[in-house]
Amino acid sequence: MKNNTKKIIIGLVCLVVLVAAFAVCWKVFGPKATKGDKHITVEVVNSEGATTDYELDTDAEFLRIAMDELHDQGFSYDGTDSEYGIMISAINGETADYATDGAYWALYVNGEYGQYGCDSQPVTDGDTYTWTYEKAQ
């Protein structure tokens, strides 16, 4: 019984320490939105490889808000909202249907594969956000 209690206490301490360590990592290295004016570029590479560029001056903190502001320039998107954020299904009227042919809209930030959805992707001054039509290998 005593041994069992000891194991539980050690386990609880491990769990608490891990949660604290993860929280610190998230706080230090997680995405950080910046307030104020920013100049960004949003690129769209469609299924034929054609690129369309949009320049935007914005104070949006997250990409989705900046994308909404691009509406006046002819940029459009569609998708399904979920607990994970919006799942983009169409950009500028072109739908990527994963169920049909493994196609999807991938988000790149300054040429590197994005780690966040557009709801939680922070907008940083000077960054380029590229939506690319891709197919699963």
Add this chain to the structure above:
Amino acid sequence: MSNSTSGRITILDIAQIGLMVAVIEVSKAALAFLPNIELTSFWIIMFTLFFGWKIVAVVPVFILIEGSIYGMNLWWIMYLYAWPLLVLIAWFLRKNDSAIFWAIVSGIFGLCFGALCSIPYVVIGWSSGGFANGIRAGFVWWIAGIPWDFIHCAGNFVLMLVLYRPVNGAMKKLKASNV
């Protein structure tokens, strides 16, 4: 529990393995609308504790079914080692019979699931741009998912804490009846 006293796999064993896979799949599908809340960890731990070697067949079948339903993409590679690792952990700790103890184990597994799943990104990053690039790729991927790891941890902890005793009792009765 097992009729395989001769070392052969019996029809009863196969039926039990099939039922275990079905229970995991149905539970997974039923909770699919809740992000990162799952009963897979719970069932894999319980089946390892009560059905012993049969879990060695259950986990590969479960992984294959998942791959056939959703496609064998990168996440599927993660399944190949994450769930067998949970089986190993449960097997090594099998002598413990405390709901809170298993809730902690399941919670820690859920918390570390994102870190475990970042390993393929380390390998991909390493192969394309060196070791440092691999570590960076895996680290960034892990950091991005930490809020979901917290949900996974809390879900696993609570589900195990609530379900361990009743399911443990039911499985003990099942074992006593030698079905």
